[in-house]
Amino acid sequence: MSGSRIEDEIARELAGLAELELEALRRQWRRLSGRPAPEHITKQVLIRMIAYRIQADAFGDLDGQSIKLLRQIAEQPAKSKAGTGAPTLESLNVSSRGAKSLAPGTVIGREHGGTMHHVMVLADGFAWNGATYRSLSEVAFAITGTRWNGPRFFGLRTSGKAGVASPTDGSQ
Secondary structure, X not given: OOHHHHHHHHHHHHHHHOOOXXXXXXXXXXXXXXXXXXXXXXXXXXXXXXXXXXXXXHHOOOOHHHHHHHHHHHHOOOOOHHHOOOXXXXXXXXXXXXXXXXOOOOEEEEEEOOEEEEEEXXXXXXXXXXXXXXXXXXXXXXXXXXXXXXXXXXXXXXXXXXXXXXXXXXXX
């Protein structure tokens, strides 16, 4: 089966998750993971867990470097600076330069205008909102109507000013 047909099937399966009742989602989780869903998990969290598992099974799970980074993040004590407690790449001494080679199937997200936007990395571009784009900059422009450096807009690259993303002339 071709890559785009698989991606289309996965997209349809993911879109259908929101229509399922909690018990159907619990059955789906058991089928995918081989164990019962935790009782305290909300429907929305369970949908996200199932969506992740479906995508990981279809496109491949996290690589060892990503797992190591996530463990570092989980083990890092919360910082009180700015009240966020969220670790940054800089605080973990991790470079974002490796983000240039996002594997197909990777989903990146960005909140803009009160809406969370999810973009799937394809072998030959990026999928967002039912359309395929050649670059992240094109996706960022479609979302905002303003020319952005796509990797910067999606937090894959930072400007020289303390990691604050800003619009650019569209050059990458």
